[in-house]
Amino acid sequence: xxxxxxxxxxxxxxxxxxxxxxxxxxxxxxxxxxxxxxxxxxxxxxxxxxxxxxxxxxxxxxxxxxxxxxxxxxxxxxxxxxxxxxxxxxxxxxxxxxxxxxxxxxxxxxxxxxxxxxxxxxx
Amino acid sequence: xxxxxxxxxxxxxxxxxxxxxxxxxxxxxxxxxxxxxxxxxxxxxxxxxxxxxxxxxxxxxxxxxxxxxxxxxxxxxxxxxxxxxxxxxxxxxxxxxxxxxxxxxxxxxxxxxxxxxxxxxxxxxxxxxxxxxxxxxxxxxxxxxxxxxxxxxxxxxxxxxxxxxxxxxxxxxxxxxxxxxxxxxxxxxxxxxxxxx
Numbered sequence: 001x002x003x004x005x006x007x008x009x010x011x012x013x014x015x016x017x018x019x020x021x022x023x024x025x026x027x028x029x030x031x032x033x034x035x036x037x038x039x040x041x042x043x044x045x046x047x048x049x050x051x052x053x054x055x056x057x058x059x060x061x062x063x064x065x066x067x068x069x070x071x072x073x074x075x076x077x078x079x080x081x082x083x084x085x086x087x088x089x090x091x092x093x094x095x096x097x098x099x100x101x102x103x104x105x106x107x108x109x110x111x112x113x114x115x116x117x118x119x120x121x122x123x
Numbered sequence: 124x125x126x127x128x129x130x131x132x133x134x135x136x137x138x139x140x141x142x143x144x145x146x147x148x149x150x151x152x153x154x155x156x157x158x159x160x161x162x163x164x165x166x167x168x169x170x171x172x173x174x175x176x177x178x179x180x181x182x183x184x185x186x187x188x189x190x191x192x193x194x195x196x197x198x199x200x201x202x203x204x205x206x207x208x209x210x211x212x213x214x215x216x217x218x219x220x221x222x223x224x225x226x227x228x229x230x231x232x233x234x235x236x237x238x239x240x241x242x243x244x245x246x247x248x249x250x251x252x253x254x255x256x257x258x259x260x261x262x263x264x265x266x267x268x269x270x271x272x273x274x275x276x277x278x279x280x281x282x283x284x285x286x287x288x289x290x291x292x293x294x295x296x297x298x299x300x301x302x303x304x305x306x307x308x309x310x311x312x313x314x315x316x317x318x319x320x
Contacts, residue, residue: 003243005129005236005237006236006237006238007231007232007234007236007237007261008133009132009237010131010231010234011228011231012136012137012139012140014224014227014228014231015140015143015224016139016140017224017227018220018221018224019140019144019146019147021220022147022216022220023146023147025216025219025220026213026216026220027147027206028207029150029152029202029206029207031156031198031203032152032155032206034194035146035194038159038186038190039143039146040250042162042163042182042186045166045170045178045182046139046166046169049169049170049178050173051235051244052175052244052245053175053237053238054238054239054240054245055238056246057174057240058174060174060253060264060266061176061203061263061265061266062265064259065132067301068240069265070175071245071249071253072243072249072252072253072266073248073249073252073269074175074244075175075177075178075266076266076270078175079177079266079270080179080277080278082178082181082186083181083185083281083285084184084281084284086189086193087284087289088288089193090193090288090289090292091288091291091292093193093194093197093292093294094292096197097197097200097201097295097296100201100203100281106203107206107207110207113268
């Protein structure tokens, strides 16, 4: 039971990560793939933040009467990662808008068909 | 450890897992985007619970706010409402995902347990930040002092990444892109190449 509680966070992180991974590899809609990527990212964030937590610790802001704090370093790393994640999401979505203009669809399999058969649609 | 803390933790994590699976199964794009916003908000609540208040703040503002807005804007620009040929279950990717998940789960078995103060991740440089940074930088918030002072170059790199992404978005979607395709006619039928000359 102690092992289950001790590792439960990591297991759910794996479930979330695999849900995102499944969307990226199995589903064709590109906007949904981006949502899948962001789920994957959040899974990594939850993993880091879970590791930084200390039982009985408080938020890492120095105050009278507290001696035990959570580890601030993973917080900083994830703070950076969240912002970078949004930047990459914005770039990916911009590419999707361009792909829609060029191909008339954002379904990955349809674009692959078009390229194989040398069709030019949209444009 | 406080049992109520653990129960809240488990409840939030299960909610997140449920939302993630709902996203996998949904084929309405608007629902997918809204669920991803809910997912980010749940993550923010979980970060508050795990005492990462600065991260929760950023996740709620940037993850749940800006991200969702970007997704909604993309939906509006591409006029995509539903996922075509929606297949909730595909065998080969499912096998890959389950196998990867099983290996990762196996990998967690010898990890230090959640909340363990003796975990290697909480040793090394972290105690120094906790003990010295309020004295060295004069800031009570250790996350701020690590972000802006000890790991300032990290933050500079982050700014460079955001700048690059912003330039990339402008180049991809900006007004100037039509000039890159000479000979293509615009909506009025004018040749853009001639128009420019």
